[in-house]
Amino acid sequence: MTLGTDLAPQVLLPGFIGTTVPAWLDDALDAGLAGVCLFAGNVDPGDPHGTARLTAALRARRPDLVVALDEEGGVVTRLEAPRGSTLPSPAQIGLLPVDAAAETGALLAARLRAAGIDLVLAPDGDVNDNPLNPVIGARSFGADPEVVAERVAATVIALQAGGVAACVKHWPGHGDTVVDSHHGLPTVPAQTVERHAAPFATAFAAGVAAVMTAHVVVPEWGQTAVTLDAAALGRLRALTDAVIVTDAVDMAAVAAEAGPGAAAARALAAGADLVCIGNPGLSGIDDEAQYREVVDAVAAAIDDGRIPEARARDAAARVAALAAAYPAAAETDGSLPDGSPADGSPAEPDAATVRSIARALAEASTADVASIAAAVEVRDGRRGPSMAVATRARPVVEWLSEATTRELAAAPAGPGRIIVVADRLDDDQRAVIAAAQAQGAAVVVNVGPIGATAPHPTVELGADSPLSVRVLQEWLGGVAR
Missing domain, CATH: 3.40.50 (Rossmann fold)
Structure with a gap:
């Protein structure tokens, strides 16, 4: 085993297809995989306890595994993907007193804990002040940076008080774009970044556990996507000690030129700690092949020095500390934590x-x-x-x-x-x-x-x-x- 093959799995967060653990993922867990990100295809809508059993099965193989989920309420949900979320959207919460953000965050934390999730890729700290934005929209708490900032902080505090690590996204801001980074590379001027800084600042002040980068270019910082730019991620590290998580590296904004493997290696070298690989079920991608491409590319970059050993070890240590700080909710026998509804139905707003x-x-x-x-x-x-x-x-x-x-x-x-x-x-x-x-x-x-x-x-x-x-x-x- 080379240094790269040892360290590479410790900084990756792949998705996988299905509601059971595939053989290749078993092998990756044995090799020290940092975590997995669940998507809608991993959730059986007919089995209210299925996600808890799945996460328990994963942790039976690797107890300190990070299990992440995109669950924002409103239009972005995985747990309720077939019918849509029964929680308020951030846009709706933005119209209410800030207490509503805390109450919704607590409800969401309870749902996530019951499902065995310890890292939620939320809240969205983007300030959506461009009505033509094709990707953020109602995922944002609004167009006023201060309104967004107050609700982001309240959500972070509620989620983490409920035992789930929060990951604010998408730094330095994806709210004023007309390009969807799933399909292209947006540009965000530095002046806009400054205008949209408050929600991220309040999340950092609230002790947010993680922060997700945006695949955007800030021209005044250079012509490289922020996720892949060492100078940009240096700016972020100066603001927070939170774990830096990439947005999915299979997105066209960073993968179009050389593929997700190359993007993952560049992101880690630039200062990211945990690479979200993406959703293999979205386009019928081979989940094992996607993971192999990324892990092999990262291992090679560590072995040939493009990712310095100290950088790889620092990233792996940060991810391991996150896992230790937010231990799993569901026990390995698939039981639910105390206080969960016996039938698995989620608590809903009154x-x-x-x-x-x-x-x-x-x-x-x-x-x-x-x-x-x-x-x-x-x-x-x-x-x-x-x-x-x-x-x-x-x-x-x-x-x-x-x-x-x-x-x-x-x-x-x-x-x-x-x-x-x-x-x-x-x-x-x-x-x-x-x-x-x-x-x-x-x-x-x-x-x-x-x-x-x-x-x-x-x-x-x-x-x-x-x-x-x-x-x-x-x-x-x-x-x-």
Whole structure:
């Protein structure tokens, strides 16, 4: 065994396919793998205890394994991917007093602990002040840096008090971009970075355990993506001692030129501590081949000195310290921690919280919510569900479509009354809205960040999620239509 083959697994966070532990992952665990990141394909929606059993099986092979999950509430969920999250979205929380962020963080921590998760890739510290942003949107607490900062800090504190390490993302900020780093390399000016610094500063002050880098270029810092740039990561290390986690290295922003293996090696050499490899189930990628490419590339870079031994050992030590600070929640026999619901169902926001969200959304809306009840047709203006990489669910569209179908037979003749579900005013969605308006009265139901569909008459929902459906039901008297 070379030094590289010994150290490389200790700084990697791969995904894998399926709800059981594949043979190649067994081997990687035996070789000292740092952790795994679960995605929707690892969660069996028909088995409320399945994720806890899976994480327990993983830790039976390696007790100090880090098990991470992308779980933000709203449009980004893995545990509830088939139907969408029952927790408020950050955009919804941004309209409420800061206590709502702490309460939601505590609920999320309880869910994660019950599933055996010890690192959550949340909260999102991005300031979404660009309404055309294709990747952040309602994942952000809002467009005001101070509002975002207060809620980021409250969420971090609640999550970590609940026994789950938080990972604030995406430093130095992905909120003002029109390029999705899954598909290309965004540019963020230094002036924008400075404007968006407060949420990350409050997370660091709150003792956040980890921070995820953004695959963005800050031209004033150089022409290299921040994740791969030693000078940029040096700036980050000067701000915090948190574990530096990369965004997924299979994303085009860093992988397009030489692949995820080369990107992983460059990120570690630049100062990252833990490399998130990506979601192999998203595009039918061979999970073992993806991992082998990355681990071999990192091992080779350690052996030939591109990643200095001291840098690799420092990264591995930081990851090991994180695992020790947040021990696993689920026992190796698959049992759930004390206080978990016996049937595995997650705790949900109470009725008073839903009413508070409904009132805040109604006040933010520029159309009367009663206009929803007058509609007879629903059109989804998006090319796909919001953040389709996280969930294929379309609960708002489905509920509204079911409700309007029941009214079609009784609808009077005359101009159409059309709901267009949208999440931003890109060219495609603008065209759908314009066509609906040309056919008669139309109202936009916005499931993106608040204000993303101005200047159209809009009912704000702040997420395409089951919780948003609860808000609709609250508005329309608790029953469909």
